[in-house]
Every structure is written in structure tokens, then in C-alpha cells.
Amino acid sequence: MSSSDNSNLYRAIIMDHYQNSRNKGLVENPRGYMTVRLKNPSCGDDLTVQLKVEGTMVKEVHQLGAGCSICCASASMMAESLEGQTLEEALRRIDNFNKMVQGEAYDEDLVGEAVSLEGVSHLPQRVKCATLAWQASKRGLEKIEDERARGLADHEANEGSIEDDVSPED
Ligand code: ZN
Numbered sequence: 001m002s003s004s005d006n007s008n009l010y011r012a013i014i015m016d017h018y019q020n021s022r023n024k025g026l027v028e029n030p031r032g033y034m035t036v037r038l039k040n041p042s043c044g045d046d047l048t049v050q051l052k053v054e055g056t057m058v059k060e061v062h063q064l065g066a067g068c069s070i071c072c073a074s075a076s077m078m079a080e081s082l083e084g085q086t087l088e089e090a091l092r093r094i095d096n097f098n099k100m101v102q103g104e105a106y107d108e109d110l111v112g113e114a115v116s117l118e119g120v121s122h123l124p125q126r127v128k129c130a131t132l133a134w135q136a137s138k139r140g141l142e143k144i145e146d147e148r149a150r151g152l153a154d155h156e157a158n159e160g161s162i163e164d165d166v167s168p169e170d
Contacts, residue, residue, distance in 0.1 A: 010116035014073045017113070021072060023079035026050050026064050033060075034140040035161040040128045045071040049078075049136040053144055053158050058082055058090045061137065068129050070120065075133035077114040082137055091141055094134045101130045128166055135166065 027033060027050055037048040045067030052060035061083040063075040078097075082090040097114055099106040103121035120130045139162055147157035 007119065010119065013113050013116035014069065017073040017076035018069045021063075021076040023060075023062050023083065024064060024076070026062050027060075030159075030161070032155070032159055033062075034144055034158060036136040036140040037161075037163045038132055038136045038139070039165045040067070040071070040132050041165055042125070043068055043071065043129050045129055045132050047071060047075055047132050047136060049075070049133060049140060051137060051140045051144075053087060053141070055154070056086050056088070058085050058087060058141070063133060065133070067132070068126075070117065070126055070129040071132050074114070074117055074130045077112070077117070078133040078137060081112050081114060087141055087145070091138065094138045094141075097134050098131055101127050132166065139164070 026035075026048060030050060032052060034051045034053065035048065036051070037046070039046045045065065047063065047065030047067060050060070050062040051058060061079040063079050065072055065075050081093055081097075085093065093110050096106050096110040100111060100115070100118055101120045108115060117130050120126050143160060143162060144157050147160075148154065
């Protein structure tokens with residue numbers, strides 16, 4: 001495929017996720033969920049992710065955001081990519097996605113449709129738009145791991161909330 005075919009395909013995938021956002025909407029009762037709200041002040045993106053982790057599995061990933069098309073499409077791709085994975089695999093996919101948009105070597109097999117956002121690596125001012133949702137899930141999953149490591153029972157460790165802005169230096 002020529003690169004212009006690729007970019008048309010990638011644009012179509014991004015538009016599909018933007019218009020038919022996967023796992024969009026938050027659960028009414030956040031008990032048992034890790035809720036993470038991250039804002040990206042440089043663009044105005046404001047995204048909330050809810051994660052339900054049971055044992056080693058990421059059972060549910062919900063997302064709801066207001067923001068640019070890259071941020072919203074990426075949140076949809078993130079939810080689709082991480083739901084149903086093990087914690088370990090989810091964190092691996094997040095790191096791999098971050099490498100891709102930062103222009104580093106990455107494993108294409110782990111990226112799925114999010115490969116359509118590869119071009120963001122050439123748009124430094126949009127990197128945070130693309131990584132916001134993945135960053136939110138990473139913060140949530142790492143908080144669960146940290147609290148388990150501190151000895152909290154799963155039902156305590158798996159529930160909580162984080163709210164933060166990503167700074168321009170992150
Ligand atoms: Zn944005």
C-alpha cells in the first residue's frame with residue numbers, strides 16, 4: 001500500500017472511532033471502579049476513564065470525554081484495546097502506544113487500530129491529545145497495583161479516584 005492509501009485508511013479509522021465511540025459513557029454507581037479524570041489544558045481535552053479490575057483482569061473500561069477528535073478517537077481505541085486484557089498486558093499495550101506516538105520503536109501487533117494515530121508522532125503539540133486516555137488508564141492501573149502492594153484487599157485497592165491535569169512537561 002502506498003503511504004497515501006495508508007493515511008486515507010488511518011483517517012477513516014480515526015473518524016470511525018470518533019463518531020462511533022466504543023465504551024462511551026460512565027457507570028452510574030462508581031463503586032468497585034477506579035475513576036480517573038485527566039485534563040490536557042494545552043488543548044482543552046477533559047477525559048474520564050473508569051476501570052473495573054477483578055483479580056488480574058481488566059474487566060471493563062468506560063470512557064467519556066470532551067475534547068478534540070484525536071483525544072476522543074484515541075479514548076475509544078484505548079477502551080477497545082484494554083478491555084478484557086490482563087493487567088500486565090494492558091500496561092504493556094499502554095507503554096507500546098506511548099512509544100509509537102513518541103516516535104520510538106514499538107510492536108505493531110500490540111497496537112491494533114490505534115496504529116492509525118501513528119502520524120501524531122510528527123505533531124508534537126498533539127501527542128498529549130493522543131496519550132491522554134492511555135495515561136489515564138495507566139495512572140488508574142498503577143494505583144491499583146500500588147495499593148495491592150501496600151497490602152490493601154482487592155476490593156479496597158480496585159476502587160478510588162484520581163483527578164489531575166497533565167502538565168506540558170509530562
Ligand atoms: Zn486535544
